[in-house]
Amino acid sequence: RVVGLCSGVEEVGAVLAFTFWVEGGALTLVGYEEGRGGEGVGRPVEVEELERVLRLVLTQYAGGRTGEVVLRLRREEARWAVDYDASRTDVRPSEARRLPVRMPGTPAATFLTFHELAGKWMRAVQVPAGGAARVELEVRLEDGRLAGGELREVRRTREGPGGSPVALSPEVAGQLVQVLLPFTEGLGPRTVRVVWLAEHRQGEARARGRVRSAKVERPPPRPGQSWYLSMQEATLLRWREGVVEGTAWLAQRGVEELALWFALGIIAKGLGFFATEGLEWVTKALGREPEVVAGWLRTALKRLTPEEKTAFERLWAKVLLEGEQALSRGERKTLRGLFVRLERVIQEPLNKDLKNTLRQEARVYYAKLYPQFAKVLEEQSKELPIHHRRPLQYAHLFPDENVNAGENLVMLKEHVHKRVNFLWGRFRTARPNPTTDEVRRAAEIIDKHFEPWYHRADEPPGMSRSVDDAREAVLRDLRSRFPGLE
Incomplete structure (x- = not known):
């Protein structure tokens, strides 16, 4: 490409300057300038010799560096004089590659x-x-x-x-x-x-x-953009070079990594893509920090059917790899329709099977979040349940939130968990169809009295009251806040 640009320049004295960011052998062009010559028209240049010199400069001299390199070519009577400057320092551009692409x-x-x-x-x-x-x-x-x-x-x-x-x-x-x-x-x-x-x-x-x-x-850089671009580069490398087909390689990634990649890709595209009538909670959820969006996507997409989830992953991967313009009119309509469908299902109560799946995943996620408890959780699985502070039964009342977010999960000893479940049972009887605010308030009351037992595999030291005392205190507060609660 450099040689191609040189081929159209005949003026002696003309200078072409290419500014690259070089890293890991990959060259990313960030600037180009052309200066006029005015010294007459030169003779034809031997292209093979120019290619040889450029290959030497870009691979052996500049290619081993990290930073900005300016390549200057000056048109002489019958050749191009090639020089480069690698002494300049600059901030790494966000578009810079780290992986060379053949x-x-x-x-x-x-x-x-x-x-x-x-x-x-x-x-x-x-x-x-x-x-x-x-x-x-x-x-x-x-x-x-x-x-x-x-x-x-x-x-x-x-x-x-x-x-x-x-x-x-x-x-x-x-x-x-x-x-x-x-x-x-x-x-x-x-x-x-x-x-x-x-x-x-x-x-x-x-x-x-x-x-x-x-x-x-x-x-301006977005939160998490560096991680997303690194993932995007690795994917594009495999997709473009045919080393591993892009979507197949993506399927090998872990759920956490893939969800974050999807989330960052959505953020990178901007929410304009989701300016679809009827989207409220989905748009709100996607407007948060990348890690929060990724967590929400992990649980929200589980509410779609397997066929719908597969279709979403396929179409969104195509958007990320090839651009929105690569979607046919029918595919674009399908993808928007999937987000409209997601808007609806996140406002519906979870079924029993999905609750069980989310409980299992909550346990795995909690062990990663608190590695100091991983061993004891494995050894005492039945004695140490993972509790959702706002129960899964009410997940539909918080459609833009991840029910398996770290702040909603606590580890409890089984006998403490039974008492907390007893209190939620009383709440359900008194409020069979609670509002979002009522569930949030009930969770705050339970947290206030049972927090000393949260994230503990043993009994909290120095406690002057028992779990039964805490249960009675919660009952009193719940009765005061929710008339009719027995």
């Missing part, structure tokens, strides 16, 4: 998409006859895909003698595509701001033009 050529679909959009921009630009203009573009990328772009400004920098404006030569579109394609070797959403200069020379049918600069502009 991918010969450019996918045809990617090339055609860029060429089509470049042609559209070219047709919208008119250069004054005998004059010049400055053109500014904004090109939006996501991973290796073109997500869109806009023609931001066309400003005349020199008026001509008069006459009808002149269109640009098709060669300008070709050079623009050559400049933009290397920027696709990055991760996440970003914008490339491009400036090119166009001029018309008297007697010529079309105006000429060259890209003078292209630089990446990044959105």
